Amino acid sequence: MNASIYTLEITPRLPARIARLDDLANNLYYSWTRSVRHLFSRIDPLCWRDTEDNPRLFLLRVAQEKLDEAAENPVYLADYDDACRHFDEYLARPLPTDLAERLAPNDLVAYFCAEYGFHESLPIYSGGLGILAGDHCKAVSDLGLPFVGVGLMYRQGYFKQEIDAQGNQIATYQDIDFDTLPITKAVDARGGHVSVALNFPGRIVQAQVWQAQIGRARLLLLDTDIEENRDEDRQITYRLYGGDRRTRIEQEIVLGIGGVRALRALGLSPTAWHINEGHAAFQVIERLRELVRQDYPPSVALEMVAAATVFTTHTPVPAGHDVFAEALIHEYFEALLPELNLTEETFLALGRQPHQAGFNMTALALHGSRQHNGVSAIHGRVAAEMVSAFWPEVPAEENPMTHVTNGVHVDTFLAREFSQLFDSLRRDWRLHLRDQSFWSFVDTIPDERFWSVRCALKVDLIRDVCQRLTRQLESDGLSDIRIDRTLRYLKRRESEVLIVGFARRFATYKRANLLFRDRERLARLLADEQRPIVFLFAGKAHPADEPGKALIREIWQIANEPAFHGRILLLEGYDMALARKLVAGCDVWLNIPEYPLEASGTSGQKASMNGALNLSVADGWWGEGYQEQGEVANGWSIKPYNRSFNHEYCDNEEASDLLTLLEGEVKPMFFKRNENGVPVDWVKHAKVAIHTVLPQFNATRMVCDYITRHYLVAARHGDKLTANGGAMAKDLDTFKRKVRELWPGVSGRLINELPHRIHSHEEIHLEVEVNLNGLRPEEVAVECLFGHDHTQDNWLTQQRFSTDSATSAPPTDAAAPPRTQIYRLAIRINLSGLQNFRLRVVPSHPAQLHPYELGLMKWL
Numbered sequence: 090m091n092a093s094i095y096t097l098e099i100t101p102r103l104p105a106r107i108a109r110l111d112d113l114a115n116n117l118y119y120s121w122t123r124s125v126r127h128l129f130s131r132i133d134p135l136c137w138r139d140t141e142d143n144p145r146l147f148l149l150r151v152a153q154e155k156l157d158e159a160a161e162n163p164v165y166l167a168d169y170d171d172a173c174r175h176f177d178e179y180l181a182r183p184l185p186t187d188l189a190e191r192l193a194p195n196d197l198v199a200y201f202c203a204e205y206g207f208h209e210s211l212p213i214y215s216g217g218l219g220i221l222a223g224d225h226c227k228a229v230s231d232l233g234l235p236f237v238g239v240g241l242m243y244r245q246g247y248f249k250q251e252i253d254a255q256g257n258q259i260a261t262y263q264d265i266d267f268d269t270l271p272i273t274k275a276v277d278a279r280g281g282h283v284s285v286a287l288n289f290p291g292r293i294v295q296a297q298v299w300q301a302q303i304g305r306a307r308l309l310l311l312d313t314d315i316e317e318n319r320d321e322d323r324q325i326t327y328r329l330y331g332g333d334r335r336t337r338i339e340q341e342i343v344l345g346i347g348g349v350r351a352l353r354a355l356g357l358s359p360t361a362w363h364i365n366e367g368h369a370a371f372q373v374i375e376r377l378r379e380l381v382r383q384d385y386p387p388s389v390a391l392e393m394v395a396a397a398t399v400f401t402t403h404t405p406v407p408a409g410h411d412v413f414a415e416a417l418i419h420e421y422f423e424a425l426l427p428e429l430n431l432t433e434e435t436f437l438a439l440g441r442q443p444h445q446a447g448f449n450m451t452a453l454a455l456h457g458s459r460q461h462n463g464v465s466a467i468h469g470r471v472a473a474e475m476v477s478a479f480w481p482e483v484p485a486e487e488n489p490m491t492h493v494t495n496g497v498h499v500d501t502f503l504a505r506e507f508s509q510l511f512d513s514l515r516r517d518w519r520l521h522l523r524d525q526s527f528w529s530f531v532d533t534i535p536d537e538r539f540w541s542v543r544c545a546l547k548v549d550l551i552r553d554v555c556q557r558l559t560r561q562l563e564s565d566g567l568s569d570i571r572i573d574r575t576l577r578y579l580k581r582r583e584s585e586v587l588i589v590g591f592a593r594r595f596a597t598y599k600r601a602n603l604l605f606r607d608r609e610r611l612a613r614l615l616a617d618e619q620r621p622i623v624f625l626f627a628g629k630a631h632p633a634d635e636p637g638k639a640l641i642r643e644i645w646q647i648a649n650e651p652a653f654h655g656r657i658l659l660l661e662g663y664d665m666a667l668a669r670k671l672v673a674g675c676d677v678w679l680n681i682p683e684y685p686l687e688a689s690g691t692s693g694q695k696a697s698m699n700g701a702l703n704l705s706v707a708d709g710w711w712g713e714g715y716q717e718q719g720e721v722a723n724g725w726s727i728k729p730y731n732r733s734f735n736h737e738y739c740d741n742e743e744a745s746d747l748l749t750l751l752e753g754e755v756k757p758m759f760f761k762r763n764e765n766g767v768p769v770d771w772v773k774h775a776k777v778a779i780h781t782v783l784p785q786f787n788a789t790r791m792v793c794d795y796i797t798r799h800y801l802v803a804a805r806h807g808d809k810l811t812a813n814g815g816a817m818a819k820d821l822d823t824f825k826r827k828v829r830e831l832w833p834g835v836s837g838r839l840i841n842e843l844p845h846r847i848h849s850h851e852e853i854h855l856e857v858e859v860n861l862n863g864l865r866p867e868e869v870a871v872e873c874l875f876g877h878d879h880t881q882d883n884w885l886t887q888q889r890f891s892t893d894s895a896t897s898a899p900p901t902d903a904a905a906p907p908r909t910q911i912y913r914l915a916i917r918i919n920l921s922g923l924q925n926f927r928l929r930v931v932p933s934h935p936a937q938l939h940p941y942e943l944g945l946m947k948w949l
């Protein structure tokens with residue numbers, strides 16, 4: 090007999106004594122606070138495991154009697170009270186005074202991003218970008234910065250990954266029940282649920298607004314999956330990076346335009362706006378529309394919007410930048426043009442990348458912001474080069490593209506064993522995340538103690554990996570004997586196997602297969618039964634990325650070859666839970682991208698702060714992260730070969746350098762032990778890794794950089810341009826139009842005789858006559874660059890002198906500016922030897938944020 094089975098969820102009632110578990114389950118504070126997660130897990134460890142570390146789901150499923158027991162257990166209650174008290178203290182902690190002093194009372198930062206990764210229980214992230222955004226919010230909350238994040242609430246999130254018995258990636262999507270997530274519906278001042286309406290071609294699309302609490306930081310998430318919408322429109326926010334170009338533009342409209350409207354519906358007026366990657370750039374359009382409705386001319390409105398906006402670009406791979414066909418833009422924005430007071434042509438110009446067709450979201454973000462940055466020193470330079478056409482006459486190294494190096498949230502990624510060790514040595518370590526000298530205490534931890542922590546982390550990793558692989562291989566149909574054979578090296582004593590981790594998105598430029606260029610040599614390295622090395626691979630390929638999926642198959646096949654079986658292991662389902670285990674437990678963290686395509690990379694930072702040693706190409710953050718302290722380095726750095734030569738050659742050479750390091754340094758150092766079995770040299774390097782990386786590459790340092798270098802600048806510059814009915818913005822706009830028109834006729838020449846030889850520190854005088862071509866004398870400045878190298882690259886490191894504006898007497902008749910003007914520079918040079926100098930004329934206006942924001946300069 091086949092009886093139907095009906096399901097009914099019976100939710101338990103929280104006893105009043107532990108009622109605040111509900112608050113704790115609804116705040117992502119739990120995602121980085123183990124003591125809070127432990128409050129749930131210990132009530133019923135099995136239920137905790139079945140509910141996949143999700144507190145909200147746990148509270149829906151746990152048995153009533155377990156809750157009742159906990160509410161009567163004095164030990165539990167003491168910990169519960171402690172955790173609540175810590176939570177309250179955390180929420181009340183003041184902003185550090187150095188920042189508080191500089192913030193205006195109404196300052197508020199709005200941060201827009203397409204994905205956020207806080208914890209595996211809120212699966213609205215795919216990888217690096219999302220986790221970075223999550224870490225940003227967490228550090229903002231730790232600091233107490235007035236902040237609101239904006240993103241999308243995906244019904245299915247990103248895919249779950251399985252790898253089948255042939256090494257194929259299988260992507261599956263599941264609907265997520267929002268009742269089981271730490272989110273609530275956002276509520277406006279009148280107590281109503283917030284939703285926003287968006288004009289789509291021929292219809293209105295509604296998006297409802299959810300809210301997540303990240304400690305003190307608030308995150309708004311838009312969702313179109315509501316009854317009022319047509320079926321197709323309900324699906325707009327189903328999948329992260331899913332669908333086609335149309336889905337993508339619709340998602341970005343919901344995020345950018347809907348996001349601004351959601352803020353307004355909640356009565357929020359941000360003073361600084363952050364576009365985190367081009368996906369979110371449509372916020373510029375909505376903010377323009379708001380100002381144009383207040384009767385500002387569009388170009389003036391754009392100055393006001395851009396002044397208060399910061400744009401961060403995250404990829405040097407051109408395919409990573411969204412470009413929409415103009416026809417698609419026409420379809421979605423035609424109806425909006427009258428409200429923007431723009432023609433189609435001027436609208437399209439906002440998204441135009443010089444020499445490229447289509448509407449480019451990076452171009453829109455650049456046009457709509459005055460501060461732009463990449464995410465590491467190397468990436469900042471590469472990005473400046475990539476976007477140099479936006480400032481055509483300015484050398485790339487002087488254009489406004491700068492960098493803020495990424496960092497990771499320490500409490501999220503530092504293993505419990507280490508945070509407890511730090512607690513026991515320096516209780517207040519969390520207040521010193523920006524102070525490198527403070528962290529020298531790590532060097533004084535006794536070697537045995539340090540090594541036992543490392544071994545504990547490895548035990549934990551090995552247990553987790555064995556469980557995962559057993560499950561994975563069982564579902565592939567492998568026998569127990571075969572599975573045992575696969576795990577034979579991992580199951581050695583943890584201190585006797587060297588574990589190398591490689592976990593990242595499978596994209597070809599990350600070169601997961603670089604290790605296998607010379608397989609015979611690798612096989613020889615791995616053949617040593619006494620000193621085994623195991624490589625753990627994990628990562629997802631975007632479902633549409635065929636070469637990425639082929640990489641997974643390639644690794645899978647290699648892992649099954651006799652020479653590599655058990656020594657190369659490929660794990661499915663990379664997510665934050667697996668990432669936390671891997672970065673803490675691996676001995677070596679491998680990163681071998683093709684230079685210079687890794688913008689930053691952050692997993693290596695997580696590994697370093699847990700005492701793993703990075704073995705990485707000097708790209709992204711590692712370009713500045715690799716450091717030596719005395720004789721001891723914090724890892725190994727592979728110098729990239731010059732790619733302008735021959736890619737195949739470079740790959741081979743870098744692959745060979747990688748094996749040379751593994752054979753000659755990594756393996757010998759790891760297996761060299763003292764009489765107690767401790768690898769003393771290795772431990773020394775591992776301590777340096779923590780000491781150098783933790784205080785520099787953490788999210789608190791990163792967010793402080795954003796605040797001091799960008800957010801405060803944006804807020805004050807926005808105020809300045811908006812004050813007095815936008816007087817400064819209007820002035821600046823007029824100036825820019827005039828300069829663009831007259832600049833072709835501007836020229837200058839040096840008119841005084843210079844001595845051939847002077848003494849160091851002696852002053853020299855330069856006189857430059859500029860043909861103003863109708864500009865006013867104060868609208869032009871003359872600059873001199875001094876140095877002894879004639880290559881462009883080195884000019885920047887040289888001394889620079891400039892006139893702020895006209896230096897000879899201005900004309901009395903203000904209506905008729907002079908045809909020419911003499912500019913005088915007095916220069917005292919503290920260099921010696923043969924020097925070169927170059928002179929140039931640049932536009933000058935006090936309301937420019939960057940001296941070359943017009944992209945114009947004339948060299949003499």
Ligand SMILES: *Cc1c(COP(=O)(O)O)cnc(C)c1O
Binds near residue numbers: 216665691692693695
């Ligand atoms: C940190 C992290 C990433 C980013 O790592 P990269 O080094 O940038 O590749 C991706 N996915 C997860 C789950 C992470 O935790």
